[in-house]
Amino acid sequence: MGLKGKMIGQTVVKHSGVGDVFHDLFSKRPHDLAIASPEKVQGFTLLEGTLGAAGSKICWHYTHDGKESIAKQIIDEVDEVKQSIKFRMIEGDLMEFYKSLIITYHVDTIGEDNLVTWTLDYEKLEELGPHPGTLLSFFLHMIEDIEAHHLDGA
Template identity: 55%
Template sequence: MGKLVAQTEIKSDGDVFHEILRYRPHHITNMSPSIIQGVSIHEGEWGTVGSIMFWNYTHDGKEKVAKQTIQAVDEEKKSVTFKVIEGDLMKLYKSFIITAHVDTKGKSNLVTWTLDYEKLNDRVEDPNTLMDSILAVTKDIEAHHLK
């Protein structure tokens, strides 16, 4: 089992950031089109635990896909947990869980991303470049809302 954690401060509204991740991830395609090309709902409703989404994204210069379900939501802590259930990441990992948590304190908002994963074997690298992409998307969302 592995775990990567990264934090980044955003100047845009933390509540809006949480709402986008939970209810409107399909809008990220307009905010970060070089990384996220598409997000569609396959089952359930946007923002509900158990709903299934399909992502088209670019990682390390290659087009990739991921199917994930919302595993947990904590409105009080402003966190959303996604479990990847199909797609390119499942070729490398037995399990892959992505959690986004937003701390809002006045004008300062801190976004914490946690990647929990289990590699298929020892030759699989830690998902550092994926975390870099996630942080880049975070900054793209911030920039979009600061316009």
């Protein structure tokens, strides 16, 4: 029997504009994540639909826990006002461990600070499978990579 759960992680980005850059990367320029965070993301392919549009099917090539992996997802929701996207995993390496996995991020701007929140809603195939905490950490560290890349003037 699997285990259902939700994990939420947040990080503050203290440089103005990075929240906008972060959302822009995921919604309009996801292929540039391989430049901003090359140790984590190696590529992106739009399989069906339109960049940043609900209903689109996408594929990520990434490295997680030292393993090159693939993730195919459907974009379930995009909210430009809340700067959020909800991705539903449909195929790939993570589906070896999860019956369902929904990954959502949103950006809140508070003064000059941006708070980026990642939420993982999941159901594991087996309770003893890998803990999703390493995946949440992957996303939180990606924000640091994007911020550093943005500050380098790229």
